[in-house]
Amino acid sequence: MGYFTLLFIALGLAMDAFAVSVSNGICYKNAGIKEAFYTALTFGVFQALMPLIGYYAGRTVSEAVKFIDHWIALGLLCFIGGSMIVSAIKDMRNPEKVCYKTYCTTKDLLVQGFATSIDAFAVGISFAVIDTNIFTAVVLIGIVTFACCFIGVPIGKRFGYFMKDKAEILGGCLLIIIGIKIFIEHIFAG
Numbered sequence: 393m394g395y396f397t398l399l400f401i402a403l404g405l406a407m408d409a410f411a412v413s414v415s416n417g418i419c420y421k422n423a424g425i426k427e428a429f430y431t432a433l434t435f436g437v438f439q440a441l442m443p444l445i446g447y448y449a450g451r452t453v454s455e456a457v458k459f460i461d462h463w464i465a466l467g468l469l470c471f472i473g474g475s476m477i478v479s480a481i482k483d484m485r486n487p488e489k490v491c492y493k494t495y496c497t498t499k500d501l502l503v504q505g506f507a508t509s510i511d512a513f514a515v516g517i518s519f520a521v522i523d524t525n526i527f528t529a530v531v532l533i534g535i536v537t538f539a540c541c542f543i544g545v546p547i548g549k550r551f552g553y554f555m556k557d558k559a560e561i562l563g564g565c566l567l568i569i570i571g572i573k574i575f576i577e578h579i580f581a582g
Contacts, residue, residue, distance in 0.1 A: 393524045397570060401529070402536035404566035405443075405515060408476055409435040409508040411560040413541040416504075417548020420496050427496060428545035431504075432538045438505035439512050440534030446516020447526040462578030465518040469571030472511040476564030483560075511567075522574060 413431050417423045512533065519526055 406537040406540040410540040413544025414548035417545040432542035434505040436538030438509035439537040442509040442512035443516030446513040450517035450520025466575040473564040473567030480560035
């Protein structure tokens with residue numbers, strides 16, 4: 393898998409973390425540079441570790457499913473992308489009315505980091521079945537997520553609600569497009 397494709401996967405995975413970062417900027421009154429850094433660091437670490445864990449879990453079954461690996465990658469990426477889009481649409485229909493906390497606690501960040509990285513675990517499994525260089529992938533995913541989240545908090549503080557759901561929809565669409573691309577490449581290469 394090329395760097396360009398990995399970059400788009402990283403961006404797709406980072407979008408839900410970015411959306412939560414924007415939401416934190418909106419909801420927490422004292423969200424400043426320090427909070428943006430801690431948010432970005434937490435999300436970047438979770439987004440980098442989860443595909444690594446998924447990759448090694450997937451390696452145990454990758455040889456057994458080699459002949460359908462492109463179907464698995466397509467299914468996982470489309471499912472994750474579709475879930476992100478559905479979640480964003482639900483959030484658009486039922487926006488949270490009140491943000492009442494002054495700052496984001498460590499517990500809040502850890503829960504958010506884990507919740508936004510579950511899809512990265514599934515992507516790690518797809519990396520295993522299509523034999524991707526996992527170390528390049530996790531470093532790129534971690535850096536891209538960190539950068540997106542670091543700018544997400546101040547963007548949320550400044551521009552408000554209208555961006556959060558659109559970022560999640562964009563991320564979902566990117567993952568679906570990448571799944572289709574991987575599928576087409578494997579069909580025509582094999």
